[in-house]
Amino acid sequence: MSAEIEEILKRYGNYPNVAGIIIVDAFAIPIKTTMEYTLTVHYAALANILLMKGSKMTQNLDASNELTALRLRTLNHEVMIVPEENFFIIVVQKPGQ
Amino acid sequence: MSAEIEEILKRYGNYPNVAGIIIVDAFAIPIKTTMEYTLTVHYAALANILLMKGSKMTQNLDASNELTALRLRTLNHEVMIVPEENFFIIVVQKPGQ
Numbered sequence: 001m002s003a004e005i006e007e008i009l010k011r012y013g014n015y016p017n018v019a020g021i022i023i024v025d026a027f028a029i030p031i032k033t034t035m036e037y038t039l040t041v042h043y044a045a046l047a048n049i050l051l052m053k054g055s056k057m058t059q060n061l062d063a064s065n066e067l068t069a070l071r072l073r074t075l076n077h078e079v080m081i082v083p084e085e086n087f088f089i090i091v092v093q094k095p096g097q
Numbered sequence: 098m099s100a101e102i103e104e105i106l107k108r109y110g111n112y113p114n115v116a117g118i119i120i121v122d123a124f125a126i127p128i129k130t131t132m133e134y135t136l137t138v139h140y141a142a143l144a145n146i147l148l149m150k151g152s153k154m155t156q157n158l159d160a161s162n163e164l165t166a167l168r169l170r171t172l173n174h175e176v177m178i179v180p181e182e183n184f185f186i187i188v189v190q191k192p193g194q
Binding site for chain 2: 039042043046047049050053054057058060061062065066067068069070071072073074075076077
């Protein structure tokens with residue numbers, strides 16, 4: 001899995017204005033991060049809740065459907081949450097021009 | 098408010114691949130929709146929960162920050178949720194090419 005994770009860090013690291021990337025396992029534990037530890041843990045826990053809610057919402061509306069990504073836009077930054085098979089990815093971006 | 102709402106319907110109606118627009122008031126009650134009723138109620142309730150979670154998450158991470166939009170990408174469509182002062186907007190889009 002570690003090669004896959006390095007590949008993900010590289011891929012999302014090329015996105016514009018990336019402030020941080022966090023990889024979180026199925027138990028909501030951050031297994032890789034480019035951000036400060038306290039912030040990482042905070043992001044991981046909250047993104048996990050949001051992802052569960054978003055997945056449930058999607059499947060409630062249509063059981064054959066599946067959530068593929070969730071994006072939060074805030075005044076200060078954007079947060080993208082991408083579920084994968086056994087983990088999920090959080091990408092924090094500074095807003096573009 | 099009704100002129101504001103007509104303006105919103107017109108604005109988001111011009112977005113590409115729009116399948117539906119729902120305006121939901123502060124009590125999570127849909128006040129305007131271009132979608133079928135049962136689906137509208139379902140979307141409104143679930144989007145309301147997600148929006149509350151997303152707002153709380155944003156403010157937990159930084160009390161001075163504020164959620165400005167939430168976007169779900171699924172296999173079948175995209176859902177954008179935009180909070181306004183006294184209501185929120187749900188825009189359902191078919192995925193682009």
